[in-house]
Amino acid sequence: MKSILFxxxxxxxxxxxxxxxxxxxxxxxxxxxxxxxxxxxxxxxxLSGKAYDILILxxxxxxxxxxxxxxxxxxxxxxxxxxxxxTLNSQLxxxxxxxxxxxxxxxxHNTCKNxxxxxxYIQYFPKPIEVFDMGDENSIFFWQRSEKITTKTLEKLISxxxxxxxxxxxxxxxxxxxxxxxxxxxxxxIYSSWFNTKQEMQEYIQKSALYITPRKYEGIGMSFLxxxxxxxxxxxxxxxxxxxxIVNGETGYLYNLxxxxxxxxxxxxKIQKNTLEYIKRGYNNWEQDxxxxxxxxxxxxxxxxxxxxxxxxLKNIKTKILGFIPTKIKQTQNYTKYEILNFIPLxxxxxxxxxx
Numbered sequence: 001m002k003s004i005l006f007x008x009x010x011x012x013x014x015x016x017x018x019x020x021x022x023x024x025x026x027x028x029x030x031x032x033x034x035x036x037x038x039x040x041x042x043x044x045x046x047l048s049g050k051a052y053d054i055l056i057l058x059x060x061x062x063x064x065x066x067x068x069x070x071x072x073x074x075x076x077x078x079x080x081x082x083x084x085x086x087t088l089n090s091q092l093x094x095x096x097x098x099x100x101x102x103x104x105x106x107x108x109h110n111t112c113k114n115x116x117x118x119x120x121y122i123q124y125f126p127k128p129i130e131v132f133d134m135g136d137e138n139s140i141f142f143w144q145r146s147e148k149i150t151t152k153t154l155e156k157l158i159s160x161x162x163x164x165x166x167x168x169x170x171x172x173x174x175x176x177x178x179x180x181x182x183x184x185x186x187x188x189x190i191y192s193s194w195f196n197t198k199q200e201m202q203e204y205i206q207k208s209a210l211y212i213t214p215r216k217y218e219g220i221g222m223s224f225l226x227x228x229x230x231x232x233x234x235x236x237x238x239x240x241x242x243x244x245x246i247v248n249g250e251t252g253y254l255y256n257l258x259x260x261x262x263x264x265x266x267x268x269x270k271i272q273k274n275t276l277e278y279i280k281r282g283y284n285n286w287e288q289d290x291x292x293x294x295x296x297x298x299x300x301x302x303x304x305x306x307x308x309x310x311x312x313x314l315k316n317i318k319t320k321i322l323g324f325i326p327t328k329i330k331q332t333q334n335y336t337k338y339e340i341l342n343f344i345p346l347x348x349x350x351x352x353x354x355x356x
Contacts, residue, residue: 003030005047005071008058010035011174017222018058020124021079021293025056028294036060044070054297057099059084059219064095075100077297081219082108082240088115088311097308100301102293104220107240116307120296122289123244124220125282129202129230135209137268138162141232143169143223144178145214149237149257151181154212156260157235160184167192167208202230209233209268213242216257221245228252229283231276233268251275 004025012018013035025031032052036042038060044067051072059081067073078096082105101119103109112119140163144150151168166189172178181189195201205211211232213224218241224234228245236242237257246252251274253263 001030002028002053003032003051004054004056005032005034005050005052005073006056006058007034007036007060007062009060010037012058015222017220020126021058024290024293029054036062038062047071056297061090061092061096063092064099075298077102079104080108080112081105083215083217083219086217087111088117093117097303097305098301100297100299102296105241106244114307115311116304118301118303120293122293123282123286124225125279125286126222126225126229127283128276128280129226131206131231131276132203133206134231134269134272135206136164137209137265139165139167139208140210140212141167141169141205141208141227142212143171143214145171145173146176146216147172147179148216149212149214150179151185152179153257153260155182155184157212157255157263158210158265159262160188162265163188165190165208167204169193198226202226205232206230209272210235210265213237218242225279228275229279231272233265233271233275235263245278251278 055073055076057078076099078099109121211227213236221241234252238254248254
């Protein structure tokens with residue numbers, strides 16, 4: 001059996017949000033797991049001398065040049081998350097051109113393809129959840145994970161006069177603090193902090209028909225997808241990946257986070273029904289297509305070096321590029337884009353394309 005080294009974010013050991021892909025990989029490979037804190041300087045020394053057929057990087061972007069000095073691997077696959085990437089501005093992308101990229105976000109897949117990177121898009125769907133209760137239409141479940149979406153946001157979307165209960169989950173993401181609700185929510189808030197099992201959390205969520213997504217962006221969006229899988233009416237900002245699943249007024253509600261306005265919640269039960277049917281169809285497609293990931297991670301990356309040079313370097317980190325150009329060339333302004341790239345310490349092994 002071939003071997004995989006899976007490197008992921010240490011936070012996922014708690015949330016278990018990467019378990020679905022680990023289970024898939026384990027159907028074909030022997031998987032070693034290694035979790036890191038991307039904000040710290042990770043040495044990886046305990047991996048020294050080990051060899052694997054495939055390196056999987058899940059959300060995290062350690063320098064591949066550093067990893068090559070510590071471990072051996074034949075293929076590299078990277079699963080980016082839209083909430084952590086969104087753009088190709090990081091210079092680390094110069095090391096990721098030899099990776100097969102698997103995107104769960106259509107928006108970032110398009111970004112990668114436009115930049116000439118090797119990207120495969122597949123949309124994840126969770127298994128539909130047994131629904132115990134369609135929930136109170138005048139009740140909300142909200143997990144305040146960030147400081148960008150709080151109960152103050154809710155007040156602009158939904159009148160507190162129309163809400164009987166707010167089930168407020170107090171468990172902010174790292175580096176975020178909990179924002180206390182205003183007096184408008186007095187006697188309506190029921191707090192929770194953490195649940196022992198996913199089943200316990202689902203039973204709690206299903207007390208309400210309405211579910212407020214907690215973040216501006218999502219990588220995949222396990223929390224809101226599981227709410228949709230339980231037939232909740234999800235209310236989300238109009239950003240990926242939420243807007244890649246939710247059709248406004250049909251399978252949920254989308255709003256402008258910069259200028260949130262009151263939502264007309266006149267169709268909650270129909271949306272809940274539509275959402276359950278949508279998730280069931282999506283889950284059947286995912287179950288059929290998910291094994292294509294196992295085929296893709298071992299294929300040779302299909303990149304376009306012309307696009308990579310043009311998109312990643314000339315468009316997204318233009319200011320950094322100009323810092324590498326000698327003063328004489330800057331003064332003349334008579335240089336081509338590939339002459340500019342000659343002054344940048346790229347790690348590409350590909351030959352420089354001819355200027356057209």
